[in-house]
Amino acid sequence: MKTKLFMLFFSIFCFQILPAFSQQTTVRGKVLDESELPLPGANVLIKGTTVGTVTDMDGNFTINAPANESVIVFSYLGYLSKEIVIGSQTSFTVRLEPDLSDLDEVIVVGYGTQRKIETTGAIASIKADELVQTPIANVAQGLQGRIAGVQVVQNSSAPGGSVSVRVRGTNSIRGSSEPLYIIDGVQVSNGGGINDLSPLSTINPNDIASVEVLKDASSTAIYGARGANGVVIVTTKRGTSGRTVVTYDGYYGVQQTGKQLDMLDASQFAELENEVYKRVIFDNPSAEGVGTNWQDVIFRDAPIQSHQLSVMGGNQKTQFALSGNFFDQEGILLNSDFKRYSLRINLDHKINDRVKVGTSILGSQNINNSIPTGSTSLDGAAITSSMVGAALGAPPTLQPFDENGNFWPFADQVEGGYREVVNPLGLSAITNTTSTQRILANLFAEFEIAKGLTYKATFNAVLQNDLNDYYSPLYIIGKGDINSNSGTGRKINRDLNTLLHESIISYSKRFGDIHSLKFTGVFSTQSDQYRVNQINASGFPNDATLNEALQVAQNITASSSRQSERLDSYMGRVNYGYKDKLFVDLTARTDGSSKFGQNRHNTEK
Incomplete structure (x- = not known):
């Protein structure tokens, strides 16, 4: 007996287990600045979760939120964040005010620090308290929905599973599009394969003081070709003068599947088999009962x-x-x-x-x-080689x-x-x-x-x-x-x-x-x-x-x-500022690699 027809019912699914809310509502709106102009790329995040989106070029957004007293956090670089309780309202016009005090904040850039007002490139900064608002195993998960232009995709929901990060989209068809990670000055790579163990899972998120994401060519040029896909700079916590502080942080929870796919029970499947093959394969389909729920x-x-x-x-x-x-x-x-x-x-x-x-x-x-939790192929044999695909098949x-x-x-x-x-x-x-x-x-x-x-x-x-x-x-x-x-x-x-x-x-x-x-x-x-x-x-x-x-x-x-x-x-870099209003950055870098022939160099300017 063959069940190729039956396999069509599950071969179109992507078998990644996603958290689900019992009831959701669609919230729409627009984010404006103090001059009533739209803010493209503003972050829209459900508070206490990693569910978020960014506004489009006209400042519009759409997000699915739990149908209760959920809070939406609106944020944009250089502006004060604003929190709004959803309640029964499903449409919002949000106006953000400039954060003038934020301009003197010191952020980490390549090979040094700068005041935020002095940065000419696109740099976003996330502090420790934002990263660990929800339990995460991977540093990249803490960036999800919090930085405009940064897409975080959970390739696998398996423990320690790989997370892919894309800074301003995919930059290569065949090569890796993962950014360069710098952890206290040390480079760490991330493969991003669907069943790979993420190298970022080896870092405890609670040890991190801040994460800076360098997004444009001006910011990443200091790292040459290795920073072509963006640069993520991770700074861990350091000691401070004063009395010794001992801190314990801990949590315990239980994970569950939010939803299972509706599948045929044994009686329905037996009846379908007889109908498809136009002969009696099961003498009495109703006698098969419920059968095995393979998801359970x-x-x-x-x-x-x-x-x-x-x-x-x-x-x-x-x-x-x-x-x-x-x-x-x-x-x-x-x-x-x-x-x-x-x-x-x-x-x-x-x-x-x-x-x-x-x-x-x-x-x-x-x-x-x-x-094996999933497959990138829609071929039936490839899908059933993953555990979820095999259960659905x-x-x-x-x-x-x-x-x-x-x-x-x-x-x-x-x-x-x-x-x-x-x-x-x-x-x-x-x-x-x-x-x-x-x-x-x-x-x-x-x-x-x-x-x-x-x-x-x-x-x-x-x-x-x-x-x-x-x-x-x-x-x-x-x-x-x-x-x-x-x-x-x-x-x-x-x-x-x-x-x-x-x-x-x-x-x-x-x-x-x-x-x-x-x-x-x-x-x-x-x-x-x-x-x-x-x-x-x-x-x-x-x-x-x-x-x-x-x-x-x-x-x-x-x-x-x-x-x-x-x-x-x-590498060389010159920063010039005039009255804290006009800033000019010049960066040049040259690399000599053993991958090239003798006296052959790859130069970034």
């Missing part, structure tokens, strides 16, 4: 918890910040979970009036038990377990009539565990050579090791389908070591209240070392040792690779 089989109530202990303090010469965090999130899909253990220390010491040294060290261990007339309580492959039920789909519990039985150890370290020394003239030397390191364990057991395969290649396992060991040195010299001077001048010069050299060792095996005699004894398999292959790269860069 794969979904569960999943706890999520986070616990952090931090100590901050210091005196006029030495300040410190120390924190430890444990984060544990079980997935609403069976056998998926993500754990993070992290330890962070930031230390600043003032040797004398002219010399300052400091360090930032972040160590983390992440354990991710992942399962599984006939309700079949059973997950036999009469002895053992896993029951579909190939062994009803004479293999539905072998083109798989028992979704088999996908949850596949071991796919990735353990990641990462150390981000930054050491700096800053010297004041003369009044307004400083030199800063930084030494950064990223030390990362990934170990992936994979095993697909024999018992999830139908008895008639087992062969010499059945049962597959592998081990992949990846090492990434990045060393970066930067020498930064800067000079700033004000000439009365009329002119201001600042110069920044940078030399940086970065080396990357990649190493991968992999062993694949298939044809196991049994499932007793999983992938811990790959040598017992009939077929074994091994591979290894090693790669090294180097990047040398020179």
Whole structure:
């Protein structure tokens, strides 16, 4: 028997589990400035959630909000935020007032800081209290709906799942469109694959003091071609002078599916099968009853918890910040979970009036038990290779377990009539565990050579090791389908070591209240070392040792690779201001990479 027609009902869905509200209402309106002109790109956010949108070129917005006393927060760079209670009203005209005090705020830019009034590029800043308004596992999730021109997409709802960030749209068809991430001066990349573990999940959001997003060419030119997709600068919390403060932050919650898709029960499915194939496949469709609700089989109530202990303090010469965090999130899909253990220390010491040294060290261990949650293809076989797709494609007339309580492959039920789909519990039985150890370290020394003239030397390191364990057991395969290649396992060991040195010299001077001048010069050299060792095996005699004894398999292959790269860069930037009203920025950068031939450089100006 074939069920290709049945599979059409679910093949058009995207199988990403989304939170749902019990009742929603559509709210529309327009956001204006103090001169009654529309504000395009203004943020519209449901307070206490990550649900938000931005206004269009005419300042109009549309958003679906819970049908209760929800609060909508309207914000725009350089303007005071405004909160409005929805109530029974569904249409609003919102007027935002300029935030004049915000102009003196100091924000982080590439290789330095500036007053917000002095920035000529498109830079948005998010503070710590905004990032952690709701429980998040990933720094990027905290940006969702809060910055105009920044799109945050949750590729996978699995714990530790990848999050894609697009700054002003997709910039490449074949290459990555992910922005460059700078964490306390250290670069961290994000792959963005649908079933990948996001590197940003290794950072505890509670450790972050601020996030700045550099969006346009003027702001990102300082990072050259690597900043072509935008730059996200993450600054972690540092100690302050005063009494020592000990803080505990924690929460515990339970995650549930907000909604399930309506599917045919066993009687309805049996009746459809008889009608489609014009013959009697089920003698008495009504006798099949409700059958198996496969969504109930794969979904569960999943706890999520986070616990952090931090100590901050210091005196006029030495300040410190120390924190430890444990984060544990079980997935609403069976056998998926993500754990993070992290330890962070930031230390600043003032040797004398002219010399300052400091360090930032972040160590983390992440354990991710992942399962295939979705597919980017609409092909039936690809969809049913994900757990949600397999559950939607599984006939309700079949059973997950036999009469002895053992896993029951579909190939062994009803004479293999539905072998083109798989028992979704088999996908949850596949071991796919990735353990990641990462150390981000930054050491700096800053010297004041003369009044307004400083030199800063930084030494950064990223030390990362990934170990992936994979095993697909024999018992999830139908008895008639087992062969010499059945049962597959592998081990992949990846090492990434990045060393970066930067020498930064800067000079700033004000000439009365009329002119201001600042110069920044940078030399940086970065080396990357990649190493991968992999062993694949298939044809196991049994499932007793999983992938811990790959040598017992009939077929074994091994591979290894090693790669090294180097990047040398020179950069210069001049900032000029006239009466805090007219500002001019000039930036030039040149990069020399080992990816090119000898004496070949890629220049950004």
